[in-house]
Structures are given as structure tokens and as C-alpha cells.
Amino acid sequence: AQSVAQPEDQVNVAEGNPLTVKCTYSVSGNPYLFWYVQYPNRGLQFLLKYITGDNLVKGSYGFEAEFNKSQTSFHLKKPSALVSDSALYFCAVRVPGGGADGLTFGKGTHLIIQP
């Protein structure tokens, strides 16, 4: 069975500082990895994905993530945080298979950017 761990319930960062939101995964096989963001009373918005290729992937709003196979991690990063980045962030994984497989999500990390 596949699983995702987001070890931090909350991450606090000062505006303008770099941010990292951690994610580790456990799957059998090569994973597809995703980050989503959820603003209050909104659905999940896709940020970025890793499917194959370059370990550093870039996504929306200046976010990027680095796939590290040896550490089974896919941490979300941004060089300079904005107050508007404050939201709930979810890491998700699926293993390529039949094509319509569901995502397995982590429990989410609240990112709070302080002015």
C-alpha cells in the first residue's frame, strides 16, 4: 500500500524568506508525485508534479519541488515566501498502473507566512 507523510502540521516562515514543506512517501514502484494547495473554503489547486526526468520540477506561483529517490522525499520549496502563500498544502502520490488510479494524500501542512 502506498502512503504519504507530511511530518509538520504547521510551518511558519517570515515573508521574503525561503520556505520548505516536507513530504516523504512509501510506494512499491516508481511514484508519480504531486503538490496541491487548498485555500479556505476552496478546492485543491494543482501546483506541480514529478512524473519522470529532471529531479527538480517547477510549478505554479514560483514553487518548485525536488524528487529524491534515495530519501523517498518530494519537498516543496520556494525561494522567497509571500503572505499570499499562506494556505494548506498537500503532497500526493500514485503509482502508475491502470491509468485512473486515485491519489493518496498526506494529511496536509499549514503554511503560515508572517509579514
Next chain:
Amino acid sequence: EPEVTQTPSHQVTQMGQEVILRCVPISNHLYFYWYRQILGQKVEFLVSFYNNEISEKSEIFDDQFSVERPDGSNFTLKIRSTKLEDSAMYFCASSRQAYEQYFGPGTRLTVT
């Protein structure tokens, strides 16, 4: 930019009643999904649908649940006899390929 839409935004129902949650996926997408998020918990996969049939379902998706694509645009989730523990936010998602999924804003289901 095309979006997944869901109706209603909030549904209140009594225990034992049937509810139908509706979704309009993005028009050229081929894969459709339902997820739920109980308040304060993680998002959980319920079911995926492709080529007019269920592709995968989780343990949560028991006989009380069903999905349907009644026409070329709608995708519905039916809960036949709602329980208190079905109270959650239900998200529909769609994808064109089996990669990133695009989520709707959700339907908050409250079972009383």
C-alpha cells in the same frame, strides 16, 4: 481557464436519505474521480471512472455509493442511505491523461 464545477455547494440531508452530488468535469478530460475530506482529516480517494465504467474504488466506496455519467458532461455521486459519518466535503476531479487531476470546489454534505 476551464474548471471543474460542482453542485450544490452545500447539501443538508437527514440520515437515511439519498443524495446525489453533481459534477461537471473539464470538457476534454477522460478520467473522473470522487474524493472526500472529513473535517480536519486528509483527502481520501473514493472512486475513479474511465470509459464509462469504474476503474478503481477504495474500501470507503461500498454498496451505498454509486457513480454515473448520465450524459456527456455530468458526473454524479449517489449515496443511497446517508449516515452521520458521511458528513464531509466531497470533491470531484478530472484529468485528461492519468497525471495531474483538477479538482472542483467541493460539495459540503451535512447529514443530520
